[in-house]
Amino acid sequence: MSADDPHDSAPPAVTVEAAETAPAPVAVATELLAPVQAAPPAVAEPEMLVEGLRQLQQRIPGFTQLSVREKRSRARAANLDAEFIESGLHAAEVWRDTQLIAKRSGEELRQEQEEIRRWEEVIVELRAILDGIEAANLKRKHRLGTAILQIYRILGIYFRRSRPEDAYMRPYYERMRRAYQATQQFRGRKKNEPAAE
Secondary structure (H helix, E strand, O other), rough: OOOOOOOOOOOOOOOOOOOOOOOOHHHHHHHHHHOOOOOOOOOOOEEEEHHHHHHHHHHOOOOOOOOHHHHHHHHHHOOOOOHHHHHHHHHHHHHHOOOHHOOOOOHEEEHHHHHHHHHHHHHHHHHHHHHHHHHHHHHHHHHHHHHHHHHHHHHHHHHHHOHHHHHHHHHHHHHHHHHHHHHOOOOHHHOOOOOOO
């Protein structure tokens, strides 16, 4: 056979290298919620937390937002005394007409109460996390504000002493001074305003 015979020549070898892909943002974000970490978790960046929390919203059953009016309209029935609730659950489990009146059996109402308890634990933990994040950011703001005030005060001292070598900083200092004085005047007005009755 000739060299051109397709049965005689072996097909050329083709190799495909796997392309390196960056981890999907969702996968990275949901790693934050992993219950077990083999190694100490990396410090979370704010953008990663925002993405993870947005993804988390989609996984929470019944997640919604209520207006102030909607919250008020539900407040009375949603905040009944715990003993009253427990007594009502006992009655619901015994009463033959519970399904007709409440559209759920006594057992289903008991399960609903247990689900509420479990989500209350989640709320407590999320509020603790929010308090911790706010405290950490307050410390950051304090460090930054302290540094800015120090710069403002030292520049003021320098300009009162007429240091020629610092003259190039005057426009920046004057801009800071105007902003600072405007803030102090606003605070003074707020302090002198009569309290709302």
